[in-house]
Amino acid sequence: MTVKEILSKAESPLFTFELLPPLKGHSLERVYTAIDRLIEFEPAYINFTSHRNEVIYKERPDGLLEKRTIRKRPGTIALAAAVRYKYNITVVPHILVGGFSKQETENALIEMNFLGIDDVLALRGDPPPGTRMFLPERGGHKYASELVKQIVNMNKGKYIDEVEQTTPTKFCIGVGGYPEKHIESPNIQFDLEMLKKKVETGADYVVSQMFFDNSRFFSFVDRCREIGIKVPIIPGIKPIVSLNDMKVLPQTFNIDLPDALTRELLKCKSNEEAWQVGVDWATMQSKELLANNVPGIHYYTLGASDNICRIVKGAY
Numbered sequence: 001m002t003v004k005e006i007l008s009k010a011e012s013p014l015f016t017f018e019l020l021p022p023l024k025g026h027s028l029e030r031v032y033t034a035i036d037r038l039i040e041f042e043p044a045y046i047n048f049t050s051h052r053n054e055v056i057y058k059e060r061p062d063g064l065l066e067k068r069t070i071r072k073r074p075g076t077i078a079l080a081a082a083v084r085y086k087y088n089i090t091v092v093p094h095i096l097v098g099g100f101s102k103q104e105t106e107n108a109l110i111e112m113n114f115l116g117i118d119d120v121l122a123l124r125g126d127p128p129p130g131t132r133m134f135l136p137e138r139g140g141h142k143y144a145s146e147l148v149k150q151i152v153n154m155n156k157g158k159y160i161d162e163v164e165q166t167t168p169t170k171f172c173i174g175v176g177g178y179p180e181k182h183i184e185s186p187n188i189q190f191d192l193e194m195l196k197k198k199v200e201t202g203a204d205y206v207v208s209q210m211f212f213d214n215s216r217f218f219s220f221v222d223r224c225r226e227i228g229i230k231v232p233i234i235p236g237i238k239p240i241v242s243l244n245d246m247k248v249l250p251q252t253f254n255i256d257l258p259d260a261l262t263r264e265l266l267k268c269k270s271n272e273e274a275w276q277v278g279v280d281w282a283t284m285q286s287k288e289l290l291a292n293n294v295p296g297i298h299y300y301t302l303g304a305s306d307n308i309c310r311i312v313k314g315a316y
């Protein structure tokens with residue numbers, strides 16, 4: 001079943017999570033361990049993040065810097081397929097605009113289609129690390145809405161080069177939404193209009209960026225409904241795992257941490273204590289979201305499963 005079908009048939013809010021592909025050269029063992037721990041909570045589907053190429057500079061013996069392009073975490077589609085068949089579960093690979101041409105994207109979607117994967121989370125991607133401006137790849141899209149359009153076209157049997165007698169794909173498309181506004185948007189209303197565009201182009205549902213104040217999510221959903229976004233909106237929850245998160249998360253994701261949360265974190269003397277605060281806060285958030293009839297909760301695990309186990313045990 002696709003995510004759209006799962007959502008329409010669900011009798012209670014879904015539990016879903018996302019995992020990262022391993023760093024290049026590492027095995028899938030840690031991914032499988034994380035899934036083995038979380039599978040008892042009956043996830044409805046599992047997402048797999050995608051990671052674009054990065055440019056790094058390596059110092060040579062002569063002191064000059066050598067520019068190299070590396071992809072630290074390749075293998076999203078293969079990993080999703082491996083999990084789909086090992087666990088007999090719906091998988092949702094993330095497909096990025098950034099770093100890929102339209103042809104490369106089309107080829108990736110064809111591979112997914114052949115592998116029996118009918119779900120995709122369509123995203124633009126961030127600018128490469130160390131840069132601030134997103135620049136489209138040569139022959140690539142600029143916005144996620146254009147990627148949604150490309151996938152919708154494939155669902156109609158339309159490929160980039162005209163091919164005759166094609167078999168349409170049947171991708172179910174998710175997109176990202178930002179309760180506290182995307183960092184590059186001039187204001188929340190603009191961002192909402194751009195989200196609406198993705199939905200009108202063909203997105204079947206929205207998954208939210210992480211947030212730590214549920215009222216931000218509730219008002220985001222209200223505003224989406226007001227402007228006519230009718231598809232399911234799934235909240236994304238990321239538990240705090242270390243004291244460093246207090247600085248890194250707001251900077252990286254353009255989100256606020258509520259005063260009550262930072263006060264608890266400031267009392268912590270170690271990362272272990274901060275981790276526990278993260279579990280308690282995410283459990284509290286999850287309970288409130290579930291009590292308010294969200295279609296499900298999507299957990300950003302970053303590969304860790306112990307905290308998610310505790311949160312799900314406490315909240316569902």
Ligand SMILES: Cc1cc2nc3c(=O)[nH]c(=O)nc-3n(C[C@H](O)[C@H](O)[C@H](O)COP(=O)(O)OP(=O)(O)OC[C@H]3O[C@@H](n4cnc5c(N)ncnc54)[C@H](O)[C@@H]3O)c2cc1C
Nearest residue numbers: 049050094123124125126143144176182184185194207209
């Ligand atoms: C659920 C979720 C999962 C994610 N997974 C990954 C992942 O696996 N890998 C990864 O690298 N990143 C991931 N991200 C991060 C995401 O790639 C970044 O947040 C990225 O900066 C924006 O992606 P988007 O798809 O929301 O972009 P878009 O929808 O294209 O929006 C990007 C910006 O452009 C603006 N905009 C959109 N359309 C237009 C237009 N027509 N004209 C002018 N402005 C416009 C928007 O308002 C926004 O400010 C994820 C984000 C979410 C919410």
